[in-house]
Each structure stands twice: as structure tokens, then as C-alpha cells.
Amino acid sequence: MTQKTAKRKAEFTFEEALERLGEIVIELESESVNLDRSLELFTEGQRLTRLCHDQLVEAEEKVTTLIQTAEGFQERPGLAGPEGGETT
Secondary structure (H helix, E strand, O other), X not given: OOHHHHHHHHOOOHHHHHHHHHHHHHHHHOOOOOHHXXXXXXXXXXXXXXXXXXXXXXXXHHXXXXXEEOOEEEEEEOEEOOOOOEEO
């Protein structure tokens, strides 16, 4: 893989990476893919899976909910549920 290709893959948005993963699954499920191509697709899929995971972890770290308490505001990880409780 060239540096340009590696850079382009690193710049995938989450949605683009997820879409490409879907394309890879469809291609791998086809009966016309030879072993070498299957290994290429699997390797690309692994990279994209890591990219998606890393982007989700980063997004989760950015998401905080400010909960007003008697002492003021507290930052808590996760999103507030419909009744003010956390959901993770």
C-alpha cells in the first residue's frame, strides 16, 4: 500500500468506512473472489474496523452530559437518557 492510499484510508469518515466495510462484506460473500483477493479485502476490513472503533472511542470521550446538582454542574460520560439518567 502506498503512502497516499494509507493516508486516504486514514481520512475516511466513520460513515465512509462503514459503507466500505459493507462493500467488502458483499464482495467476500460472493463466490467469485479468489484467496488472494479475499486476504486483501480481509486486511482492508480489519483496518477499517480499527478506524471505526477508534473514531467511536474518540466520539465517546467527547460526549459529556452536564447534570445540574445542588452543588452545581457535574460532567459525566455518556448521554442523558429520557429521564435524566445515563445511557451507555
